[in-house]
Amino acid sequence: MSATKAIAEDTTATFTGWASTGSLPLKKFSYHPRPLGSKDVEVEISHCGICGSDVHTMTSGWGELSGPCITGHEIVGTVVKAGPESVRQVGDLVGIGAIVDACGECKDCKAGFDQLCHKATFTYNATYHDSGAKSYGGYADRVRVNSRYAHKIPSEISAAEAAPLLCAGVTTYTPLKHFGAGPGKRVGVMGIGGLGHLAIQWAAALKADEVVAISTSDNKREEAKKLGATKFVNSRNEAERKAARHSLDILLLTSNDKNTDWAELIDYVANHGTLVLLALPEIPTIAVPPSSLLMRHVSIAGSLIGGWKITQEMLEFAAKTGVRPWIEKMPMSDANAAIKHMMEGRPRYRIVMETEAAARLQKH
Ligand SMILES: [Zn+2]
Ligand SMILES: [Zn+2]
Incomplete structure (x- = not known):
């Protein structure tokens, strides 16, 4: 005999947001949250960034949804309720990224890789x-999470600017730290968008010898320099591409799809260097020419967001160094217009949706 465990929900509370059931447009949706646990906080959301993962999910690009899904994992808001063992207090400005729970005890959790x-x-x-x-x-008015994953936002960073750091920020900061970006290393960033524009800033702030921005057109040449790139490569410009061959110790790949030219990408990587994938495409496999790896000891690695410890470190580093996302604010009440803007590839470089709670924020 097996019994289905009833899923507890707090029927005294109703949260409302924008949900997808697998296709657009998003529709208003309300749900009862889980009961507020002793370590949990309830957060009144003031801001939420729009990440590429949100779009893959809401349009079923990564598979069918099991039911209405409120996306959004670049969440900033104010703690309005806190359980007795919460590490945050009512009134704290906090940020929530792409994970909200982990066991805290396994090898990966102990090593700071709780996302794994x-x-x-x-x-x-x-x-x-x-x-x-x-x-x-976070495309909603409120959310409840374990307070450990409600990161304290340093006072130097505005609530709106903090939002994209919670996913795009930590997704790019984590591999740069992991692969040793800093003095003596040449870092490349392929794709200048929500992730790439932060990756360039981190690499510059970490004092990498070279920060090379690679793009498929000249459109972002000047902006890349403003972000801190020491060099810009238009990958469609044969001379520039050839000059950059075998020159990068770390190359972050911010997106990839069925049209990605893996041989060309690996060609930018120096002997012993690493190409790091930061985004999951909607195709199941990639085809890489093996000789391009063997003959020059090039590695391909993947990196998934970041754990809670490095997320907090990243926020402090941003506060100290002035790394900030370039954002466009849009009202969350017009979420579908914001998604359309995102899907057209127009934001420079991250859309942050604001709720009515944004106007009530005091300090930030
Ligand atoms: Zn994300
Ligand atoms: Zn664990």
């Missing part, structure tokens, strides 16, 4: 391992 934990719970379109409750993201 077997019990890691993504912020939306996922299920909590302990309770079976569904997780809902």
Whole structure:
């Protein structure tokens, strides 16, 4: 005999957001959150960035949804309720990224890679391992999470600018730290968008010898320099591409799809260098010419967001160095217009949606 465990929900509370059931447009959707646990906080959301992952998810690009899904994992807001063992207090300005739970005890959790934990719970379109409750993201008025994953926002960073740091920021900061970006290293960033414009800034702030921005057109040449790139390569310009061959110790690849030319990308990487994938495409496999790896000891690596420890470190580093996302603010009440703007590839470089709570923020 097996019994289905009832999923506890707090029927005294109703949160409302913009949900997808697998296609656009997003529609208004309300749900009862999980009961406020002793370590949990309830956050009144003032800002939420729009990440590429949100779009892949809401349009079923990564697979069918199991039910209405509120996306959004670049969440900033104010703590309005806190359980007795919460590490945050009512009134704190906090940020929530792409994971909201992990076991805290396994090898990966202890090593600061809690995003790889077997019990890691993504912020939306996922299920909590302990309770079976569904997780809902930040295109909403409120959210409840374990306070450990509600990161304290340093006072130097505005609430709106903090939002993209929670996913785009940590997704780019983590591999740069992991692969040793800094003096003596030449860093490349392929693709200047939501992720890339932060990656360039981090690499410059980490004092890499070279920060090379690579793009498929000249459109972003001047902006790349403003972001801190020491060099710009238009990958469609044969002379520039050839001059950059075998020159990068670390190359961050901010997006890839079925048209990605892997041989060309690997050609930019120096002997012993690493090409790091930061984004999951909507295709299941990639085809890489093996000789391009063997003959020059080039590695291909993947990197998934970042754990809670490095997320907090990244926020402090941004506060100290002045790294900030370039954002366009749009009202969350017009979420579908914001998504359209995002899908047309027009934002420079990250859209941050604001709720009515943004006007009530005091200090930030
Ligand atoms: Zn994201
Ligand atoms: Zn774990």
